[in-house]
Amino acid sequence: MARYIDKIKELTDSIIADTNEIRTIKAIKESMPDGIEEGKKEEYEKFFKDTLKKYDANSPADLSDEKKKEFFNEIEKGWNKEDVSDDDKSDDTKED
Numbered sequence: 001m002a003r004y005i006d007k008i009k010e011l012t013d014s015i016i017a018d019t020n021e022i023r024t025i026k027a028i029k030e031s032m033p034d035g036i037e038e039g040k041k042e043e044y045e046k047f048f049k050d051t052l053k054k055y056d057a058n059s060p061a062d063l064s065d066e067k068k069k070e071f072f073n074e075i076e077k078g079w080n081k082e083d084v085s086d087d088d089k090s091d092d093t094k095e096d
Helices: 002-031 038-054 065-095
Strands: none
Touching: 002 038, 002 065, 038 065
């Protein structure tokens, strides 16, 4: 009987982890800027997940409304800043 209980707990943990991953993927897609280049999508996903780790959360759904707003503001500002820096770098290489 204990073996079945352990298996149920294991499956439940797996479902929770999968659900959190689905929530995170959905949030990434919903917050991704329109017209983002294909190569930048992976960078954005990494940036999003790294920022999420700073908030000690598995998904934005884990955050309070206040923290969620703060998180998405940080995503928007940080990504735009990073994106502008990349544009500046590519402009510099074009001049060479």
